[in-house]
Amino acid sequence: MKEIGYHIPVLLKQSVEGLNINPEGIYVDVTFGGGGHSKEILKKLTTGKLIAFDQDEDAKKNAEKIISNNDYKDKFIFFQGNFKHISNFLRYAGYSKVDGILADLGVSSHQFDVAERGFAFRLGGIPDMRMNKNAKQSSLDILNNYSEDDLVKMFRNFGELKSANKLSSAIVSFREETQIKDLEQLNLIINQTIKTNKDYKILAKVYQALRIETNKELEVLEKFLIQSPKLLKKGGRLVVISYHSLEDRPVKSFIKFNNFENKSITDVFGRQKLEFKEITKKPIVPNEEEIERNNRARSAKLRIAEKI
Template identity: 50%
Template sequence: MTKEYHIPVLLDTSIEGLNIQPGGIYVDLTFGGGGHSREILKHLGREGRLIAFDQDADAWENAPEDDRFTLVKHNFRYLQHFLDYLGIEKVDGVLGDLGVSSHHFDSPERGFSFRFDGALDMRMGPGIELTAADIINGYSENQLFSIFKLYGEVPSCGKLVRAILAERNNKPFRSTADLRNLAQTVAPKKDVNKFLAQVFQALRIEVNREMEVLEEVLMQMPSVIKPEGRLVVIAYHSLEDRMVKNFIRSGNFAKSQADTDLYGNRDVPFKAVTRKAVQAGDEEVKENPRARSAKLRIAEKL
């Protein structure tokens, strides 16, 4: 069941990156099919603990029966809150494997994939208000332009946005097929599928506020992770990876330069363990094409 739900990406490197202490407390921010979580549990001793988050009810079915394991069925933006609730002051490592699982793309009714017809929804969890249809039917021209450009890097997205505005005046978009059919008319002929994937990705990121929640959770890392504890993040989008990279280098997102104290010492909460992002090798990409865009970064708390 789990293998079909999602094949974990960069499994060995991410687990090594966590440098798991058998008696330590770890957090998996993105439980999904539980591939990474199960591997963490294998490295933990009897005293170890793993707290995993997933906001998507489908993922909850994959939770292992293990008394060292706790699944928090909420958005990981509430990490600090739930650690307080569980009486945990600090943890030894945090893993985030961002975005959606393969299961999401394979479930037509969730609306994540242009390959199937389904409701234009894309909400990962119950607390999310706007659906993809609300955005397509309700956002202004400028708002639509920004999300397609920023989150999808959609080429000539002005054309797409104008086509959406004209179409929705006739009738609102309801299904993934409505959007796909319209987007196909403005897609570059040589790479229609890539174009559609970019359009759908942009909407998914906006629906689930993925950039916002990543920023929120990263800001919690300095107070949540113990000195010498590890932060391991796998990102699939260049904006997310840049956010993680800047955060590790400088402790903030606006710039990759760290603040310095009065004596010129760099004032940063983490040091990078790997200088560059780690990417999947050819063999892994061949077996799991999803791994192609993955960038993994490892940092240690100072």
């Protein structure tokens, strides 16, 4: 199994600075991955604590290394689970309010680079794409079982694919003969259906849609964001790194307007209830040096908000 490190943390310095860490405070990293951000937070804590989550059992193995480190073991708690359950996990750990929450969305390089996880269209294998390996539905199940209408919705909403109708109809026709078995078959259907000289971009959109649907990424992101202001102390920070516009849009809207409509909504008395002050009016993006060193950082956007 070829692997070059688990994951290079993105916007590391800027995001950890964004948490404005109090060494005695309580912090949460909801997307632990290889622990790049978590380790940087831990370095800054004295009597403080870090609670981290990841739904991937491979990330848990990285967390176990921190737990076995004497310097950190008393400051660190890890839960293998989905961040949509953040309130329950924190309550279980004995915390109702925290000083900062960091979310570095999407998948890790490890998940992309290991062919068996089925995230990358260039690596072959089976389109699995479950971040939680025990989740019931893989991308392959979706491809073989979704109705044509549901496939269209998925490719349109989560891949912003203009040929969503054509591709969905081609998948359903293929299934009349036999089930889709692997990435090669899926790539062949895509290439035969959508004639384009930008194959790579189309494949990326199809795979993005499948990944988002498989992991219900936008649904769980909204659930997480809605809980975040109730969990932060006044002055506590929410720090989110996103990697595409479908992720960034709800983050931006929620921080600014406390809703996902991207507009100010007032109650019958004309009042608008805001939970956050925007610390970053414009998102922070990686500089050229970071992109050169880590190409996967290229689409990252960092937003920082403070609980009011």
